[in-house]
Amino acid sequence: MSRADLIAALSWQVDLGADEAIQEVPVDRFAEPAVAARSAGVEVPRAASGPTGAEVIARQKEGDAEGRAGELAKAASTLEDLHKAMAGWDGSDLKKGAKNCVFADGSPGAHLMIIGEAPGADEDRQGKPFVGRAGQLLDKMLAAIGLDRNAEDPATSAYIANILPWRPPGNRTPSEREVALFLPFIERHIELAQPRFLFTIGNTPTKALLGTQTGIKRMRGRWQRHDASGLPLLPSFHPAYLLRQPAEKRLTWQDLQALRRALDGDAPDVEG
Numbered sequence: 043m044s045r046a047d048l049i050a051a052l053s054w055q056v057d058l059g060a061d062e063a064i065q066e067v068p069v070d071r072f073a074e075p076a077v078a079a080r081s082a083g084v085e086v087p088r089a090a091s092g093p094t095g096a097e098v099i100a101r102q103k104e105g106d107a108e109g110r111a112g113e114l115a116k117a118a119s120t121l122e123d124l125h126k127a128m129a130g131w132d133g134s135d136l137k138k139g140a141k142n143c144v145f146a147d148g149s150p151g152a153h154l155m156i157i158g159e160a161p162g163a164d165e166d167r168q169g170k171p172f173v174g175r176a177g178q179l180l181d182k183m184l185a186a187i188g189l190d191r192n193a194e195d196p197a198t199s200a201y202i203a204n205i206l207p208w209r210p211p212g213n214r215t216p217s218e219r220e221v222a223l224f225l226p227f228i229e230r231h232i233e234l235a236q237p238r239f240l241f242t243i244g245n246t247p248t249k250a251l252l253g254t255q256t257g258i259k260r261m262r263g264r265w266q267r268h269d270a271s272g273l274p275l276l277p278s279f280h281p282a283y284l285l286r287q288p289a290e291k292r293l294t295w296q297d298l299q300a301l302r303r304a305l306d307g308d309a310p311d312v313e314g
Contacts, residue, residue, distance in 0.1 A: 054211030107133030
């Protein structure tokens with residue numbers, strides 16, 4: 043694990059209430075029976091290279107969680123139903139360390155749906171996506187092309203959500219497994235919101251919805267087709283990245299102009 047991963051894991055444990063280490067090193071409880079048997083003179087055969095029983099059980103639970111997520115998402119007939127299903131689903135440990143299920147903001151039915159990565163600390167406290175510094179920049183970006191998340195007119199409003207509704211500890215990047223677990227929910231979210239265009243901001247939502255490993259620097263500004271919905275999708279940089287790299291705003295402005303042309307009726311040149 044990297045230093046950042048270790049710090050994020052420690053932050054998550056602190057959020058859950060862990061305030062002291064009982065021992066200096068972790069104890070592998072699954073290995074204890076075998077150790078005890080060998081100390082008593084009983085030879086225990088070494089495990090093969092296959093998964094342990096605990097690993098098999100863990101994988102089975104993950105498969106069950108993913109299947110259940112798909113069932114709940116499919117059963118939701120309204121956005122309210124989907125919100126309740128996501129908030130009540132216990133298939134991800136992220137829920138344990140977060141304060142609020144951050145579902146969406148803006149106007150359902152808006153022509154544009156914006157999809158980000160995951161809530162941050164501000165979003166977790168308020169229960170709404172993009173309300174911190176990155177959210178303030180996003181609002182300015184939308185205003186620059188005549189959009190407002192609070193507008194009632196579908197042509198001038200925007201609907202905003204994230205791939206994950208729960209804040210990852212320490213604001214770390216979601217793992218591929220976490221993204222896969224929540225993918226059925228965001229796919230259903232898109233169906234129920236019924237936008238005309240998708241605008242993914244950042245690596246995580248772009249890779250998740252397009253099923254690609256290509257990075258955002260190569261994908262941004264290129265119209266793609268979202269397979270599940272058939273909608274045109276434009277990837278761009280995340281506002282948090284632009285706060286760190288303001289020079290990239292010029293490229294994002296190109297993306298926003300392309301988005302504006304599409305909203306005005308100029309059919310985008312979708313790749314693939």
